[in-house]
Amino acid sequence: MSVPLPRRGRRSGAQSTRTLILASARKLFSEQGYDAASLRQIARHAGVDAAMVHHFFQNKEELFAACVKLPADPREVLADVMVIPLAGRGAAIVRTLLTFWDSPVQPALLALLRGVVSSRAQAALLREVLSKRIIGAALADLPDDGTAGLRASLVASQLIGLMVSRYVLKLEPLASAPHEEVVRVLGPTLQRYLTGPLD
Amino acid sequence: MSVPLPRRGRRSGAQSTRTLILASARKLFSEQGYDAASLRQIARHAGVDAAMVHHFFQNKEELFAACVKLPADPREVLADVMVIPLAGRGAAIVRTLLTFWDSPVQPALLALLRGVVSSRAQAALLREVLSKRIIGAALADLPDDGTAGLRASLVASQLIGLMVSRYVLKLEPLASAPHEEVVRVLGPTLQRYLTGPLD
Numbered sequence: 001m002s003v004p005l006p007r008r009g010r011r012s013g014a015q016s017t018r019t020l021i022l023a024s025a026r027k028l029f030s031e032q033g034y035d036a037a038s039l040r041q042i043a044r045h046a047g048v049d050a051a052m053v054h055h056f057f058q059n060k061e062e063l064f065a066a067c068v069k070l071p072a073d074p075r076e077v078l079a080d081v082m083v084i085p086l087a088g089r090g091a092a093i094v095r096t097l098l099t100f101w102d103s104p105v106q107p108a109l110l111a112l113l114r115g116v117v118s119s120r121a122q123a124a125l126l127r128e129v130l131s132k133r134i135i136g137a138a139l140a141d142l143p144d145d146g147t148a149g150l151r152a153s154l155v156a157s158q159l160i161g162l163m164v165s166r167y168v169l170k171l172e173p174l175a176s177a178p179h180e181e182v183v184r185v186l187g188p189t190l191q192r193y194l195t196g197p198l199d
Numbered sequence: 200m201s202v203p204l205p206r207r208g209r210r211s212g213a214q215s216t217r218t219l220i221l222a223s224a225r226k227l228f229s230e231q232g233y234d235a236a237s238l239r240q241i242a243r244h245a246g247v248d249a250a251m252v253h254h255f256f257q258n259k260e261e262l263f264a265a266c267v268k269l270p271a272d273p274r275e276v277l278a279d280v281m282v283i284p285l286a287g288r289g290a291a292i293v294r295t296l297l298t299f300w301d302s303p304v305q306p307a308l309l310a311l312l313r314g315v316v317s318s319r320a321q322a323a324l325l326r327e328v329l330s331k332r333i334i335g336a337a338l339a340d341l342p343d344d345g346t347a348g349l350r351a352s353l354v355a356s357q358l359i360g361l362m363v364s365r366y367v368l369k370l371e372p373l374a375s376a377p378h379e380e381v382v383r384v385l386g387p388t389l390q391r392y393l394t395g396p397l398d
Contacts, residue, residue, distance in 0.1 A: 117367055118317035127368050153364060153373035154384060160368070161360020165352060168316050169326050169359070174352035185353060185397045189388050198384045 018056050020046045026067045030124035034064060068125050069115075071108035072100070078137050086141060090191030091183050097159055098179045101167060113163060130156055147198060154193040162186060217255045219245045225266045229323035233263060267324050268314075270307035271299070277336050285340060289390030290382050296358055297378045300366060312362060329355055346397060353392040361385060 024046035028037035039060055043050040057063035065073065077100055084092040101109055115122040135152040142148045162182070165171040174182070192198075223245035227236035238259055242249040256262035264272065276299055283291040300308055314321040334351040341347045361381070364370045373381070391397075 114317045117363060118313045123368050127370060130368070130370065149372050150376070150384070153370045156368075156370055157360040157364040157373060157385075158357055158388070159360070160363050161356040161358070164316060164359050164363060165356040169322050169329070169355075171326060171329065171352045171355055173348050174356060177349070185349070185392075186356075188398075189357070189391070192388070193384075199387075 017046075017048060017052060021048060021053055021056060021063070022067060025063050026121060026125065029064060029067060029128060030121040034060075034128040039063070064129070068122070068129055069108065069112055070129070071105040071112070075137065078134065082137070082140075086195055087191075090189070090194055091187030093155070093159070093190050094162070094183045094186045095179065097162065098182060101163065102179070106167070109163075110167060113168060117164075142194065150198070151193050154198075155190055158186065158189055158193065216245075216247060216251060220247060220252055220255060220262070221266060224262050225320060225324065228263060228266060228327060229320040233259075233327040238262070263328070267321070267328055268307065268311055269328070270304040270311070274336065277333065281336070281339075285394055286390075289388070289393055290386030292354070292358070292389050293361070293382045293385045294378065296361065297381060300362065301378070305366070308362075309366060312367060316363075341393065349397070350392050353397075354389055357385065357388055357392065 021042065025037070025042045028042050028045060031037075039053050040050050042063070043053045046053075053063065057066060077096065081089065081092050081096050112126075116126045117123070135156060142151060162174075166175050166182075169175075220241065224236070224241045227241050227244060230236075238252050239249050241262070242252045245252075252262065256265060276295065280288065280291050280295050311325075315325045316322070334355060341350060361373075365374045365381075368374075
């Protein structure tokens with residue numbers, strides 16, 4: 001077992017600069033949206049040099065992920081789903097979400113979900129992640145007939161409902177249902193939202 | 200405009216007794232569940248006479264509703280839904296929920312939803328309301344083939360997802376979609392959860 005080094009002034013200075021940048025980023029991302037808020041603006045708001053932002057965060061995506069405390073890179077999780085042909089993606093999405101939640105990252109995901117629902121700023125941040133990063137990527141290959149946006153928010157609504165009822169409210173019997181049962185009952189819903197007739 | 204009377208000692212004494220009873224009720228309802236927690240236990244926990252509980256709350260249901268701060272009596276809201284034949288109830292449930300939310304009670308409902316997701320005790324309380332009062336009543340006439348419980352929690356999952364994504368996260372285009380569009384796209388999902396094949 002390694003003995004932790006005593007904290008130095010420099011270390012805690014760096015920590016507080018990082019915290020300052022994160023606070024400014026959260027504020028600007030939620031006020032202006034992910035696209036509009038620039039790294040330069042965030043640096044200026046935090047009162048630091050733009051190079052300092054790059055010292056702590058490789059790019060805007062990494063800064064954003066740190067803001068919402070995502071326990072994993074959404075693109076990696078989505079990669080598993082995107083290789084599934086669209087016709088079977090409804091079930092695949094449910095299976096991926098359950099595997100992701102019923103894993104050691106569950107506490108982090110619960111904290112994220114709680115924060116998002118209870119804080120307006122966190123909700124604005126997650127709306128950005130959901131619309132721009134997660135849903136956008138997952139639906140990139142949907143036919144563009146003008147329904148893609150609605151389909152995306154319908155998928156999100158059932159997934160969010162599954163997360164809240166199974167993991168937060170723990171509504172039985174859904175909360176204890178085996179993965180394959182949940183996939184069987186919710187898969188067709190998501191499949192219809194993705195590719196079926198909406199009426 | 201009427202001038203408010205100055206607060207008297209007796210008034211604030213009554214207020215704090217009521218608050219004490221509510222705090223004990225919240226604790227016992229969430230620890231033991233609605234059925235197991237008795238008014239007598241709640242009174243004892245609050246250090247007041249059982250008659251005092253009845254002085255403030257007509258019955259256990261009323262005390263419970265005050266605990267979770269429901270902005271309306273679920274049975275009254277449900278009454279409109281229960282007169283709809285089961286075959287058309289999916290759409291009716293979505294329509295009732297939207298009418299209820301897009302009304303002056305929305306801030307109270309938002310506060311309830313935020314509290315439920317961010318606090319474990321509030322979640323336990325709402326689980327009780329949902330399972331015992333709301334879902335139980337709404338599904339009373341479902342065929343009893345062993346799937347009623349699962350059907351109920353699936354209905355709850357999509358409704359909760361609709362509330363969180365439309366009213367908390369404000370995910371577009373679902374957030375601004377007219378009622379009838381939401382009814383058209385979500386009605387079939389709820390109808391399948393209620394009466395359709397689950398696979």
